Amino acid sequence: xNVHSANIGDLVTAPGKRxxxxxxxxxxxxxxxxxxxxIAAIAEQAGVGAGTIYRYFENKDVLIRELFQExxxxxxxxxxxDYPAEAELPVRFTHLGAALLRHLISNPRDFQYLEQFHNSxxxxxxxRDRILGKGEDSDLCRGLLEEGLARQLVKELPLVVLFxxxxxxxxxxxxxxNLGFIELDEGLIKATVxxxxxxxxx
Amino acid sequence: xNVHSANIGDLVTAPGKRxxxxxxxxxxxxxxxxxxxxIAAIAEQAGVGAGTIYRYFENKDVLIRELFQExxxxxxxxxxxDYPAEAELPVRFTHLGAALLRHLISNPRDFQYLEQFHNSxxxxxxxRDRILGKGEDSDLCRGLLEEGLARQLVKELPLVVLFxxxxxxxxxxxxxxNLGFIELDEGLIKATVxxxxxxxxx
Amino acid sequence: xNVHSANIGDLVTAPGKRxxxxxxxxxxxxxxxxxxxxIAAIAEQAGVGAGTIYRYFENKDVLIRELFQExxxxxxxxxxxDYPAEAELPVRFTHLGAALLRHLISNPRDFQYLEQFHNSxxxxxxxRDRILGKGEDSDLCRGLLEEGLARQLVKELPLVVLFxxxxxxxxxxxxxxNLGFIELDEGLIKATVxxxxxxxxx
Amino acid sequence: xNVHSANIGDLVTAPGKRxxxxxxxxxxxxxxxxxxxxIAAIAEQAGVGAGTIYRYFENKDVLIRELFQExxxxxxxxxxxDYPAEAELPVRFTHLGAALLRHLISNPRDFQYLEQFHNSxxxxxxxRDRILGKGEDSDLCRGLLEEGLARQLVKELPLVVLFxxxxxxxxxxxxxxNLGFIELDEGLIKATVxxxxxxxxx
DNA sequence: GATGAATGAGCGTTCATTCAT
DNA sequence: CATGAATGAACGCTCATTCAT
Numbered sequence: 001x002n003v004h005s006a007n008i009g010d011l012v013t014a015p016g017k018r019x020x021x022x023x024x025x026x027x028x029x030x031x032x033x034x035x036x037x038x039i040a041a042i043a044e045q046a047g048v049g050a051g052t053i054y055r056y057f058e059n060k061d062v063l064i065r066e067l068f069q070e071x072x073x074x075x076x077x078x079x080x081x082d083y084p085a086e087a088e089l090p091v092r093f094t095h096l097g098a099a100l101l102r103h104l105i106s107n108p109r110d111f112q113y114l115e116q117f118h119n120s121x122x123x124x125x126x127x128r129d130r131i132l133g134k135g136e137d138s139d140l141c142r143g144l145l146e147e148g149l150a151r152q153l154v155k156e157l158p159l160v161v162l163f164x165x166x167x168x169x170x171x172x173x174x175x176x177x178n179l180g181f182i183e184l185d186e187g188l189i190k191a192t193v194x195x196x197x198x199x200x201x202x
Numbered sequence: 203x204n205v206h207s208a209n210i211g212d213l214v215t216a217p218g219k220r221x222x223x224x225x226x227x228x229x230x231x232x233x234x235x236x237x238x239x240x241i242a243a244i245a246e247q248a249g250v251g252a253g254t255i256y257r258y259f260e261n262k263d264v265l266i267r268e269l270f271q272e273x274x275x276x277x278x279x280x281x282x283x284d285y286p287a288e289a290e291l292p293v294r295f296t297h298l299g300a301a302l303l304r305h306l307i308s309n310p311r312d313f314q315y316l317e318q319f320h321n322s323x324x325x326x327x328x329x330r331d332r333i334l335g336k337g338e339d340s341d342l343c344r345g346l347l348e349e350g351l352a353r354q355l356v357k358e359l360p361l362v363v364l365f366x367x368x369x370x371x372x373x374x375x376x377x378x379x380n381l382g383f384i385e386l387d388e389g390l391i392k393a394t395v396x397x398x399x400x401x402x403x404x
Numbered sequence: 405x406n407v408h409s410a411n412i413g414d415l416v417t418a419p420g421k422r423x424x425x426x427x428x429x430x431x432x433x434x435x436x437x438x439x440x441x442x443i444a445a446i447a448e449q450a451g452v453g454a455g456t457i458y459r460y461f462e463n464k465d466v467l468i469r470e471l472f473q474e475x476x477x478x479x480x481x482x483x484x485x486d487y488p489a490e491a492e493l494p495v496r497f498t499h500l501g502a503a504l505l506r507h508l509i510s511n512p513r514d515f516q517y518l519e520q521f522h523n524s525x526x527x528x529x530x531x532r533d534r535i536l537g538k539g540e541d542s543d544l545c546r547g548l549l550e551e552g553l554a555r556q557l558v559k560e561l562p563l564v565v566l567f568x569x570x571x572x573x574x575x576x577x578x579x580x581x582n583l584g585f586i587e588l589d590e591g592l593i594k595a596t597v598x599x600x601x602x603x604x605x606x
Numbered sequence: 607x608n609v610h611s612a613n614i615g616d617l618v619t620a621p622g623k624r625x626x627x628x629x630x631x632x633x634x635x636x637x638x639x640x641x642x643x644x645i646a647a648i649a650e651q652a653g654v655g656a657g658t659i660y661r662y663f664e665n666k667d668v669l670i671r672e673l674f675q676e677x678x679x680x681x682x683x684x685x686x687x688d689y690p691a692e693a694e695l696p697v698r699f700t701h702l703g704a705a706l707l708r709h710l711i712s713n714p715r716d717f718q719y720l721e722q723f724h725n726s727x728x729x730x731x732x733x734r735d736r737i738l739g740k741g742e743d744s745d746l747c748r749g750l751l752e753e754g755l756a757r758q759l760v761k762e763l764p765l766v767v768l769f770x771x772x773x774x775x776x777x778x779x780x781x782x783x784n785l786g787f788i789e790l791d792e793g794l795i796k797a798t799v800x801x802x803x804x805x806x807x808x
Numbered sequence: 809g810a811t812g813a814a815t816g817a818g819c820g821t822t823c824a825t826t827c828a829t
Numbered sequence: 830c831a832t833g834a835a836t837g838a839a840c841g842c843t844c845a846t847t848c849a850t
Contacts, residue, residue: 059845165398596771
């Protein structure tokens with residue numbers, strides 16, 4: 001019996017406390033960093049008792065990591081929206097890059113959380129799979145780059161390098177946007193992603 | 203009365219304790235993150251008593267920040283080595299990019315430290331100037347990109363975006379190298395930096 | 405949401421922890437001085453964990469100062485008991501002096517605490533108002549001396565000097581009693597206070 | 607061989623370091639209290655190395671206590687100056703009281719030190735002999751009061767109580783002077799001491 | 809199930825004391 | 830002798846976690 005599942009038929013189920021806690025954790029951590037986010041602060045933000053958190057998450061590590069996974073899910077989900085599966089490779093690439101960039105700048109707390117997460121006690125073991133690590137999203141991107149390689153549309157470089165060339169600038173530019181160094185509009189998003197393509201195309 | 207300076211020619215003088223402590227802090231923090239780097243652990247790694255650290259650094263924050271500045275100095279210094287000031291712009295750019303990338307992968311602890319630092323309570327105020335922030339190094343890079351803009355050799359994009367395109371992949375690829383996802387050799391370094399140029403050039 | 409209040413009539417409620425901590429602090433500090441009264445010692449004496457103290461007092465300074473105020477309140481309260489507001493001035497004076505002296509010797513820990521407090525890092529700012537500083541108690545005493553001055557019953561000396569003459573011996577004798585140099589009985593109390601009056605009266 | 611004694615015949619003996627250290631300790635402690643007077647601060651004020659202090663005093667406790675004794679000596683010495691040994695008892699008493707009060711207000715650091723000392727880790731065991739405890743000074747005062755008792759000039763009260771009546775106000779008024787609550791001039795000094803006599807005389 | 813008061817290990821920091829120079 | 834760099838025990842305080850209610 002999973003305590004977190006809402007019983008079907010239970011018409012007065014409050015919005016899950018689990019979700020409330022995750023939301024609160026995201027809010028506090030994005031705003032204050034992992035320091036400044038003691039369990040007590042998260043509990044207060046969530047409007048629950050501190051002890052309650054431990055009914056939904058084994059411990060703080062688990063909470064932090066599950067939040068990480070949720071955020072990654074959200075990002076992945078966005079990438080598939082309106083994906084022009086039948087279009088030319090460059091079109092698909094720029095669609096993907098732009099979708100990713102748009103998500104990162106319209107969900108600054110998600111992005112801030114990810115950045116906080118990776119260099120924290122909690123995220124060390126996830127260091128290796130940054131944004132776009134494993135799972136569908138990665139498959140999508142990797143597939144795309146592999147196709148480019150196979151069809152000799154992109155430079156003959158290791159996949160890892162192509163990944164860096166393709167998405168490194170997107171993440172860097174999203175950070176700059178979040179820090180207020182630049183205001184990205186649709187034009188700049190497109191131009192940036194296009195430039196990424198220029199970097200990897202043959 | 204500078205207690206920290208080692209007398210030149212005094213061969214019996216142990217390498218300065220200050221340096222020993224900085225080295226130890228770098229080692230511990232790069233390996234364990236800021237968590238897992240209590241003063242006691244740094245002191246042990248340095249082979250000194252905990253109290254000794256406070257003779258050289260006002261407090262932990264200062265130690266952490268001075269180490270940050272030292273590392274940045276080291277990186278900056280490397281960029282100027284053999285810099286072909288008279289060469290064509292693309293040559294200068296690729297020299298710079300390759301020098302940076304080489305430093306990041308040959309000094310993995312420096313790199314890991316920088317990454318840890320920026321998303322930590324200590325580094326919040328430095329968030330904005332990631333690797334290559336202010337100072338000579340940044341001037342060097344910015345000057346180069348500005349020259350490219352003025353001479354219409356690079357895309358007409360905001361400087362911030364050009365920065366992201368030029369150095370985002372380098373940092374991403376350095377991280378992958380450090381994590382063991384790829385073994386960068388001189389050929390790959392050159393190719394990566396060249397691809398960065400492809401991303402920004404007109 | 406006052407967590408410290410004990411519900412009246414709730415017989416099962418243990419005496420408030422806050423009071424327990426204050427009691428423990430008084431005990432330890434009166435006995436050992438402020439040195440020898442680390443938080444851990446106070447916590448042990450109170451039978452609580454060290455961290456618990458911080459649920460009731462923001463920090464050690466606050467604990468120490470609140471205890472000071474509580475003790476002062478206790479003393480003040482005693483002065484008004486059976487106060488013969490309508491009696492002659494000398495009667496009122498001796499009532500007051502005797503009440504004070506009785507309190508100081510029957511509550512030796514209160515007295516010892518006050519003495520410790522005033523010459524401690526915590527009490528510096530209260531240095532000026534020793535025992536009988538501000539508030540009702542002081543008003544009571546001052547009013548009495550001022551009345552004496554106005555009615556030419558006491559010497560024409562600055563109020564400060566009259567205070568010293570009136571209460572200096574009382575405090576000195578209380579200390580001697582506490583240190584075991586003398587056993588004050590009701591006769592000696594009366595005689596001492598009478599002698600104080602002799603010192604100030606015209 | 608006492609390291610502290612200046613060798614007779616050693617014509618270039620610097621003013622004793624021991625005295626320098628005691629002077630420095632008095633200065634720092636009177637100004638900052640015992641907190642804020644770490645050995646390092648005393649050493650700096652004295653212009654010697656921290657380790658040097660341990661050549662003159664076994665440890666900090668000893669330093670603090672020897673300073674206490676020195677100050678008491680100084681005060682005692684002053685009491686005998688111009689002592690009118692042949693005069694009437696009240697004259698001798700007021701001479702003594704006035705001399706004491708004058709010393710306390712003209713040597714505020716001595717007085718502040720004494721006050722700090724008695725309620726400190728170092729002074730606990732001296733608590734009982736306040737100012738005027740043992741030794742000549744006390745003998746002088748006690749003798750005087752005993753004489754008064756024998757000759758039925760002062761009230762028939764225990765010596766301890768007479769002490770409190772005689773000197774309690776003097777110390778209280780000296781404190782007020784030091785704290786700036788009153789400016790004692792020769793007239794007030796005389797009046798205060800006279801009032802003390804009024805308190806004890808039959 | 810939900811709570812939040814209680815806990816105590818662990819942190820950063822100070823400072824009396826030692827001892828190699 | 831004098832020094833002051835080095836030490837580490839001890840402090841005040843935080844916060845993840847538990848558990849009685």
